[in-house]
Amino acid sequence: KSARPVSxxxxxxxxxxxxxxxxxLVRLAQSWNMRYPxxxxxxxxxxxxxxxxxxxxxxxxxxxxxxMEMVRDIRENTVDFSPNYDGKTQEPDILxxxxxxxxxx
Numbered sequence: 001k002s003a004r005p006v007s008x009x010x011x012x013x014x015x016x017x018x019x020x021x022x023x024x025l026v027r028l029a030q031s032w033n034m035r036y037p038x039x040x041x042x043x044x045x046x047x048x049x050x051x052x053x054x055x056x057x058x059x060x061x062x063x064x065x066x067x068m069e070m071v072r073d074i075r076e077n078t079v080d081f082s083p084n085y086d087g088k089t090q091e092p093d094i095l096x097x098x099x100x101x102x103x104x105x
Contacts, residue, residue: 002041002056013084013091018056025061026053034105038067070097 006021014021027033029041032048043059046052053059063071073096081090095101 002043002059002061005061006056012089015085022056023053029061036064036066036101036104038064038070038101038105040064066099069099070095070101072096072098 002022002025006018006025009021010016010018025039026041026045029037029039029045031037040062041059042061044051044054045059074092076096078096080093082093083089084091
């Protein structure tokens with residue numbers, strides 16, 4: 001379910017509510033918003049005609065192969081890490097992407 005990555009993200013990196021996290025995830029799954037979607041969504045992720053997505057408890061998601069390529073070297077000590085908001089875990093300063101996502105999307 002999409003609720004799992006949303007809650008994990010909220011608990012570890014973004015403690016300001018699930019709305020922004022879920023709608024970012026939805027946007028990353030919409031082929032009309034992203035040239036190369038980074039999320040493979042299953043269920044109702046909205047439509048071009050302003051139909052909103054289903055609640056996160058009704059949808060499922062996983063990373064696309066392109067998104068997996070963006071984090072493939074995350075454990076190879078190729079980027080710097082900083083403490084998260086509460087200092088309990090580390091988060092990358094940037095992603096060690098082999099893909100020029102800023103140019104592609």
